[in-house]
Amino acid sequence: MRIDQLAAMRLFVRIVETGSFAKAARALGMSASNATERMAKLEEALGVRLLARTTRAVAPTFAGARYFETCKRLLAELDDVEASLADARGTLAGRVRVSANTAVARSILIPRLPAWAERHPHIDVELIMSDRRGDFVRDGLDFAVRIGGLEDQDLVFRPLGRPRRITVAAPGYLARMGRPQTPGDLSGHRLVDFLLADPDERLEWEFEQDGRTTTWHPRAAIAVGDANARLDLAIAGMGIAQTLCFLAAAPLRDNRLERVLPQWETAAPEVAILYPRDRHLPARTRATMDAFAAWITEALDDARPAPPAFAQGE
Secondary structure: HHHHHHHHHHOOOOHHHHHOHHHHHHOOOHHHHHHHHHHHHHHHOOOOOOOEEOOOOOEHHHHHHHHHHHHHHHHHHHHHHHHHHHHHOOOEEEEEEEEEEEEHHHHHHHHHHHHHHHOOEEEEEEEOOOOOOOOOOOOOOOEEEEOOOOOOOEEEEEEEEEEEEEEEHHHHHHHHHHOOOOHEEEHHHHHEEEEEOOOOOOOOOEEEEEOEEEEEEOOOOEEEOOHHHHHHHHHHHOOEEEHHHEEEEEHHHHHOOOEHHHHEEEEEEOOOEEEEEOOOOOOOHHHHHHHHHHHHHHHHHHOOOOOHHHOOOO
C-alpha cells in the first residue's frame, strides 16, 4: 500500500468522523481544496463513490460506510504496530483519545495534565469532555471515564470509587439565612439547581438517614447546566447547592463553602474507567489510563469528608 493512499484513508476517516471536509482538513493540517482533491483521487482509484455531499453535510455512501469500517480497523492495527515498536524502544509515544464526564475532567484531570505532558512529551492526549456516553468505535476512543450508567458486558469495568453527594452553601449565605437542619427546611431557602438538557426532566436531590433514601425535586431560585458554574453561584452566596464531593473539595478546604445536612449525605454512582474487552492496549494507553485512575482515586479520597461532629460521640 502506498503511503499517499494511507494518508488518503486517514483523511477519509476524519471526514466521516467530523462530517466536514473543512474540519478534517484543518485537523490534518491541509487546505480544504487539497482535501477535496485527495478524496477525488481516492474515489477514482477505487472506482466507487465514497462520500455523498450536500450543502450542509458530508456522509458516507453505502460503499463508503463499508470502506470506513475497514479503514478504521486497518489504521488502528497499523497504529498499534507502530506503538508496539515505540514500546520496545522504551518510548511512550502516540495518540490516546479519552472521553470523560465534564465534572471529572475539569476538576481532576485537566489540573494534572500539564505535569503529565512534561513527563511524557510524546504522548498526545485528546480529552473529550462530555456527559454523553461515547461510542468507542464511532468516536475512536481508547478508554472512557464515566460516572454511573456503566452496565455493558462488552466493556472492561475498572472501578475507582464512589463520591459522596453533598449539600453546600457559602458561610455568608448561612449567616444571613440560617442553616437547614432537615431536608424539609430547604423549602424556605434559595436553591441553586442543575439544569438538564431535556426541559421535561429535572435533577433529583437525594438524602439518606437511617438507611432510608428520599429524593426531592427542589423549586430553585436559579438553575444552570454546568456543575462548576453551579458551585460558583453557591460560593457567591446565591443559595444552597447539592454537588459531588470532589467538585466542592477546594472551596470546602478554604472555607468558601460549608457542608449542610452532613448526616443526610448519600453515595453517588461509581466512577470507573471503561474500555473494550477485546482491545489490545498499547503501553501509552495503559500508562495514561493508570495515571487517570490514580488521580481520580486520590481526588475521591481527599474529598471524602470527616464524619460530622455529632456522630463522633455516638
